Amino acid sequence: MSDSPGSPDLLVRMEGIDKTFPGVHALDQARFELRPGEIHALVGENGAGKSTLMKILGGVYSKDAGRIVIKGQEVTIPNPRAAQGLGISMIHQELNLMPHLTIAQNIFIGREPRAGLPFWLNERGVNEAANKLFDLMHLKLDPRMKVSDLTVAKQQMVEIAKALSFNSSVLIMDEPTAALTDTEIAELFRIVRSLRESGVGVVHISHRLEELKQISDRITVMRDGRTIDTVNTADVTLDKIISMMVGRTIYESKPELPEKPSQDVVLEARNLNRGAVLKDVSFQLKRGEILGFAGLVGAGRTEVARAIFGADPLDSGEIYINGKKASIKSPSDAVRSGIAYLSEDRKRYGLALKMDVETNVALAAFRKFLGVLGWVNTAGTKAMATKYVEALAIKTPSISQKVQNLSGGNQQKVIIGKWLTADTDILIFDEPTRGIDVGAKSEIYRLLNDLAQQGKSIIMISSELPEVLRMSHRVIVMCEGRITGELSAAEADQERIMTYATMRSQSVIANGSENPPTPAATGV
Amino acid sequence: MTTNAAPAQTSAPRTSLLRSDAAQRFMAFGALILMFIIFSLLSPYFLTGSNISGILIATAVNGILAIGVTFVIITSGIDLSVGTVMTLTTVMMGKVVTDWGMPIPIGLLAGIVTGLAAGFVNGFLITKAKLPPFIATLGMLNVARGLSLVISNVKPIYFDENPAFNQIAMGVFIDLSRFIPGLVINNAVLILFGAAILASLILSKTVLGRYTFALGSNEEAARLSGVNVHRWKIAVYMLTGFFSALAGIVMASRINSAQPSLGQGYELDAIAAAVIGGTSLSGGEGSILGTVIGAFLISTLSNGLKILSVPPEWQIVVTGLIVWLAVWLDIIRRRK
Numbered sequence A: 001m002s003d004s005p006g007s008p009d010l011l012v013r014m015e016g017i018d019k020t021f022p023g024v025h026a027l028d029q030a031r032f033e034l035r036p037g038e039i040h041a042l043v044g045e046n047g048a049g050k051s052t053l054m055k056i057l058g059g060v061y062s063k064d065a066g067r068i069v070i071k072g073q074e075v076t077i078p079n080p081r082a083a084q085g086l087g088i089s090m091i092h093q094e095l096n097l098m099p100h101l102t103i104a105q106n107i108f109i110g111r112e113p114r115a116g117l118p119f120w121l122n123e124r125g126v127n128e129a130a131n132k133l134f135d136l137m138h139l140k141l142d143p144r145m146k147v148s149d150l151t152v153a154k155q156q157m158v159e160i161a162k163a164l165s166f167n168s169s170v171l172i173m174d175e176p177t178a179a180l181t182d183t184e185i186a187e188l189f190r191i192v193r194s195l196r197e198s199g200v201g202v203v204h205i206s207h208r209l210e211e212l213k214q215i216s217d218r219i220t221v222m223r224d225g226r227t228i229d230t231v232n233t234a235d236v237t238l239d240k241i242i243s244m245m246v247g248r249t250i251y252e253s254k255p256e257l258p259e260k261p262s263q264d265v266v267l268e269a270r271n272l273n274r275g276a277v278l279k280d281v282s283f284q285l286k287r288g289e290i291l292g293f294a295g296l297v298g299a300g301r302t303e304v305a306r307a308i309f310g311a312d313p314l315d316s317g318e319i320y321i322n323g324k325k326a327s328i329k330s331p332s333d334a335v336r337s338g339i340a341y342l343s344e345d346r347k348r349y350g351l352a353l354k355m356d357v358e359t360n361v362a363l364a365a366f367r368k369f370l371g372v373l374g375w376v377n378t379a380g381t382k383a384m385a386t387k388y389v390e391a392l393a394i395k396t397p398s399i400s401q402k403v404q405n406l407s408g409g410n411q412q413k414v415i416i417g418k419w420l421t422a423d424t425d426i427l428i429f430d431e432p433t434r435g436i437d438v439g440a441k442s443e444i445y446r447l448l449n450d451l452a453q454q455g456k457s458i459i460m461i462s463s464e465l466p467e468v469l470r471m472s473h474r475v476i477v478m479c480e481g482r483i484t485g486e487l488s489a490a491e492a493d494q495e496r497i498m499t500y501a502t503m504r505s506q507s508v509i510a511n512g513s514e515n516p517p518t519p520a521a522t523g524v
Numbered sequence B: 001m002t003t004n005a006a007p008a009q010t011s012a013p014r015t016s017l018l019r020s021d022a023a024q025r026f027m028a029f030g031a032l033i034l035m036f037i038i039f040s041l042l043s044p045y046f047l048t049g050s051n052i053s054g055i056l057i058a059t060a061v062n063g064i065l066a067i068g069v070t071f072v073i074i075t076s077g078i079d080l081s082v083g084t085v086m087t088l089t090t091v092m093m094g095k096v097v098t099d100w101g102m103p104i105p106i107g108l109l110a111g112i113v114t115g116l117a118a119g120f121v122n123g124f125l126i127t128k129a130k131l132p133p134f135i136a137t138l139g140m141l142n143v144a145r146g147l148s149l150v151i152s153n154v155k156p157i158y159f160d161e162n163p164a165f166n167q168i169a170m171g172v173f174i175d176l177s178r179f180i181p182g183l184v185i186n187n188a189v190l191i192l193f194g195a196a197i198l199a200s201l202i203l204s205k206t207v208l209g210r211y212t213f214a215l216g217s218n219e220e221a222a223r224l225s226g227v228n229v230h231r232w233k234i235a236v237y238m239l240t241g242f243f244s245a246l247a248g249i250v251m252a253s254r255i256n257s258a259q260p261s262l263g264q265g266y267e268l269d270a271i272a273a274a275v276i277g278g279t280s281l282s283g284g285e286g287s288i289l290g291t292v293i294g295a296f297l298i299s300t301l302s303n304g305l306k307i308l309s310v311p312p313e314w315q316i317v318v319t320g321l322i323v324w325l326a327v328w329l330d331i332i333r334r335r336k
Ligand SMILES: Nc1ncnc2c1ncn2[C@@H]1O[C@H](COP(=O)(O)OP(=O)(O)OP(=O)(O)O)[C@@H](O)[C@H]1O
Pocket: A021, A022, A024, A025, A026, A044, A045, A046, A047, A048, A049, A050, A051, A052, A053, A093, A395, A396, A404, A405, A406, A407, A408, A409, A410, A435
């Protein structure tokens, strides 16, 4: 290697990093370096070791072997606090917030401003500091809101605000954009670019490869725990990056849209209303159709899905399944009516993290494997799990691995496998490819097409426009709780969708805080 | 308070006042008032000065224990040892004051140190030895009970030689009997309210309180944010131990003795009081005010039933029903 270990113009240098988990050699002589004032992309397939490598730098995991040099000094990083002390802050792939605490309390947890006495909190100071931060980020959030009342996207913005608040010289972002829409991503990139100006080194992990061309200066590719190479972004094509990631040239065949769906309406929603989030939502889903739902985050797409799935109560509106009025009061009613829902927030709703891959895959279809006296046909569940582990290329040492030990993208694949086994007629996928690598993405597209061809009907909510355009027979666009447009596959293009997605209604919703501070601890 | 930009577009407004944990406190308080009305209609003795004094003093010990246990429950832990640790602290005080003839303040200090030490051991076993809180404190329940018997030689220790000792809890702080016959506010009640104010301040205004909620809400997130979760968790269990010792002081002083076989079962009343007051067993939520209301609810209930000559066995059954009701209402409220 050309630079000497003490080279002062490097912020971070990691070399010979090794890490083994039971049954998994996660990192094998991995190396990585970061210069001040650069945005450095880190890419690789699901399970390649990206998060593990960065968690070692962030003090979350300890390395088995190797050295870490920061600004010319060899260091050990035993815990997250030590990483903070070295000027490293990290946005984790999974949200790591405390839902019962407020936004500001979350951001400053562990380093709360004090008021005079050493243990005394300065609550006003916390909120003011958070507001200052939001001003810089052009973010409109009330720091006193509880985190549990925020959408996933807003929670992600809180994570970003928190990482920025450290004023670190190294900022690690593990898939920060996965839950964000284009406008928020643009805002994030603006912030990141200004950090680069001021000499911060930024590590950016993402599966949205188009993004990397826009934002990164250099790209490091990992595969199977090894660092393949680091290249200048300007010097390579995306195809080149992909082939480095997967170790061969895959060429992505654009799958043909399945044939025209039939005209049978399997699901119809009429005038769904719920508070300010759903307003007169009506649409039809046909047999064998893939119906895309596009819109900005907060447009109400997830709320439509949750309403149909019985997860949130409706104020008014009717749902018809195969022409018959259905009364769906809870998710279990929905499953009985043949509806499956893959939620966007996998950690909260999608997985039994402490259980193994097999159980998770079989969970939604256990009834199929039940014998007399509730005996579970384990041969059946095993076969099923094995099938989907192969079909979706889930990277796991075995089907008895706990799901929480899988990489983020592989957890997502497990959820998809779970709903595929459920074998329901109507499938709602909310951001199905979030955090999934290129190879697996096309595999999931292929599976969705197959399902549609078999006569299943699919609602696909996605914030990635190219994905919606490529997959859908028909696209419904939402804005502020209303359906603002419907486009056939032929009519749909990015521009039209964005026009509808920003078509705000005339009546502006009252600008009051929707979440007034509770009169806590007032003597009742 | 800073009033900044209102959130322009956020998720569904899922929080309403009804769902806030203030609602549970409100309900518990309403139930307490209702209970007062019903009992005073059913019995002329209920709303007399001396009976009210009795309820107040009967709440002191359980209330202070419940305040302590509220902290660990908010961290999504549990402490089953608060009752027997309280007993152990009384035995230590008896040992120091009566058997060794040391001054009372030294005795009180010995009790408090004992409580803190028990809390430390609980916290240490939970964080470093990774025992589940239920198991760690179940062990402590027995260890403390056994030690109380060993240290006292299975005999009560009396404080008769020190008349001042009894005054700690039973001294009359405010005498209202001139206005309402029989109504006096004892020091024990004062200690309860002092403890409640102290605990409220700790919970809402200090770093320890903030981390108590943080641990219960998402411990991993706190750890990744650089919070030394082990150290703070130990601190929380020590705080609970401190309140057990405080309850021990009130207890020993009230009955003017250390009764080594007393104490078991107190933990359940303490946990019940916290839960009735809206503290969530899954962590992240709770308040001292709610716990104190819960403690008053329990003692008012058993006092009222006693006045109505309901046998004590049935009083216990009713307490159980109240816990079910409170937790069930809490679940309904959350589902809304
Ligand atoms: N705590 C753990 N216990 C066991 N195995 C683990 C653990 N964490 C990660 N692994 C394994 O280490 C490998 C690398 O995982 P890592 O999370 O670093 O992947 P990644 O590159 O971030 O993937 P993704 O793009 O899906 O997030 C995976 O095979 C994963 O299953």
